[in-house]
Amino acid sequence: MSVAEAGPKADVLVEAIPYIRRFSGKTVVVKYGGNAMGDDLSTFAEDIVLLHSVGMRVVVVHGGGPQIGDLLSRLGKETRFVDGLRVTDAETLDIARMVLVGKVNREIVSTINVHGPLAVGVSGEDCGFLHASARSPELGFVGDIDLVDRRFLDQLLESGFIPVVATIAMDAAGQAYNVNADTAAGAIASAMEAEKLVYLTDIEGVRKDAADPASLLSTVSADELDGMIRDGSVTAGMIPKVASCTGAVRAGVRHAHVLDGRIPHVLLLEFFTDAGIGTMVTP
Numbered sequence: 001m002s003v004a005e006a007g008p009k010a011d012v013l014v015e016a017i018p019y020i021r022r023f024s025g026k027t028v029v030v031k032y033g034g035n036a037m038g039d040d041l042s043t044f045a046e047d048i049v050l051l052h053s054v055g056m057r058v059v060v061v062h063g064g065g066p067q068i069g070d071l072l073s074r075l076g077k078e079t080r081f082v083d084g085l086r087v088t089d090a091e092t093l094d095i096a097r098m099v100l101v102g103k104v105n106r107e108i109v110s111t112i113n114v115h116g117p118l119a120v121g122v123s124g125e126d127c128g129f130l131h132a133s134a135r136s137p138e139l140g141f142v143g144d145i146d147l148v149d150r151r152f153l154d155q156l157l158e159s160g161f162i163p164v165v166a167t168i169a170m171d172a173a174g175q176a177y178n179v180n181a182d183t184a185a186g187a188i189a190s191a192m193e194a195e196k197l198v199y200l201t202d203i204e205g206v207r208k209d210a211a212d213p214a215s216l217l218s219t220v221s222a223d224e225l226d227g228m229i230r231d232g233s234v235t236a237g238m239i240p241k242v243a244s245c246t247g248a249v250r251a252g253v254r255h256a257h258v259l260d261g262r263i264p265h266v267l268l269l270e271f272f273t274d275a276g277i278g279t280m281v282t283p
Contacts, residue, residue, distance in 0.1 A: 047268055062164065085135070
């Protein structure tokens with residue numbers, strides 16, 4: 001490496017120092033969306049391992065909507081959505097459980113563990129730490145989180161592990177529910193009193209006008225987002241994400257972020273640089 005090349009790299013490392021100090025020991029919840037998954041999984045894993053290595057307590061919550069949709073399509077089963085949530089009958093629940101717990105979760109865990117024995121794959125059914133109830137008869141086995149028993153995640157974090165959470169939850173009778181991963185991430189971040197809640201998705205952030213990339217909001221308040229949902233500026237799959245952001249920051253999470261997960265090392269850019277990236281949601 002030449003001196004000319006070394007200088008900028010050293011500057012980046014120096015810039016990261018105050019952020020490493022600030023976030024060391026803090027809990028951060030990262031929701032890795034199914035739409036953001038692809039060839040960049042190894043890059044995402046590197047970012048998660050680095051956050052963990054500098055002392056952050058990292059919880060990964062993942063979706064898998066496109067992967068579930070793809071399998072349903074191959075099986076010839078029609079999918080219907082209501083306000084961005086998949087209508088889930090018993091057969092669809094079995095398929096979602098299989099994809100989320102048996103496929104997507106395993107892929108994320110194994111990719112992180114290339115860097116060492118760090119990640120542990122869990123679902124909300126493990127130790128029953130995600131308690132849920134049915135959202136509405138129309139949606140079938142789609143659940144709302146009633147309670148997050150954080151003791152299970154705390155034990156994993158205190159043992160030096162990175163929990164990777166598939167969002168299948170259960171009720172007191174043992175009935176499983178498919179829970180929207182955005183909603184679950186917000187509930188987990190609130191229960192864990194997280195410093196940051198980060199959503200990685202396939203757009204650059206929250207737009208004032210969904211059709212106009214130039215209308216990206218770098219910072220937005222919870223009240224402003226409520227208004228955008230009411231006036232239709234936020235629609236479809238962004239509704240659970242935005243609602244979870246607002247709920248989390250009002251519950252004590254310091255900041256929520258919506259970032260473009262397709263950008264290489266986007267987590268490092270958000271956590272360790274002055275510029276930041278995407279949309280930050282404030283109380």
